[in-house]
């Protein structure tokens with residue numbers, strides 16, 4: 001009898017599904033969410049606005065009000081913003097409009113597993129440059145790969161999940177200038193780094209920046225992310241996004257979170273950063289442990305194995 005699974009692309013059969021064990025510890029660390037939850041003011045205002053809204057009506061086709069607020073928040077233009085059902089949707093959409101057989105995607109590993117997963121499903125080839133010995137980006141090796149292999153897309157996660165390293169504006173600008181392809185920076189954790197590469201959008205039409213409401217913004221359960229890019233590039237990516245991808249509730253909550261960011265969310269981000277730095281210092285004082293500097297809300301700690309511990 002015919003096996004329907006024979007019709008699945010062999011490269012997909014060869015992949016392991018992207019999953020996460022549903023561990024529930026007393027302190028939940030495995031998904032890097034905001035540990036203090038959504039501020040009461042954001043929750044209350046979202047519910048108030050949803051209470052007045054007609055639930056039988058479709059959400060906006062293009063969430064223009066949210067795009068405007070995100071543009072102001074990011075210092076970019078509203079026609080260069082695309083909001084999505086989580087930034088993962090926008091990563092997928094960007095790869096859908098760029099990747100197929102014969103296309104190459106350059107990444108720096110270890111990093112977020114989704115880039116490799118989606119590229120492979122779409123038929124593209126993944127080129128991987130390892131992080132350097134200090135778990136930072138090997139910019140020279142990335143430049144070499146860009147010149148030698150001419151990747152169609154380069155994706156860097158900065159600050160990087162899972163190492164917390166960040167690419168500087170100067171380093172990124174070197175990559176952007178040399179790259180013939182699109183360069184994607186996943187800024188899921190940018191709030192914790194105090195920096196962003198968004199100002200480079202003005203000069204580099206091959207740059208796309210992804211952000212999320214799942215980490216600093218404390219809305220992981222509502223699935224909202226956004227893309228910042230030149231309007232022409234944003235328009236092409238939008239073609240792979242499903243209509244009404246962002247539901248009315250999430251759209252409303254995201255608007256409220258941006259409006260109340262300075263008053264309600266920024267203080268929680270500052271607390272996380274202060275704790276990260278305190279923990280870094282304390283861990284350095286523990287024999288055998290070597291914490292790695294992080295720009296995110298998590299940290300890698302290296303362990304020197306001693307004879308006594310074997």
Ligand SMILES: *Cc1c(COP(=O)(O)O)cnc(C)c1O
Pocket residue numbers: 032085086087088089112157161186188211212213214215220223224225
């Ligand atoms: C958490 C995370 C995201 C967020 O994805 P959403 O779909 O917006 O929840 C994106 N990129 C990286 C690297 C992450 O760690």
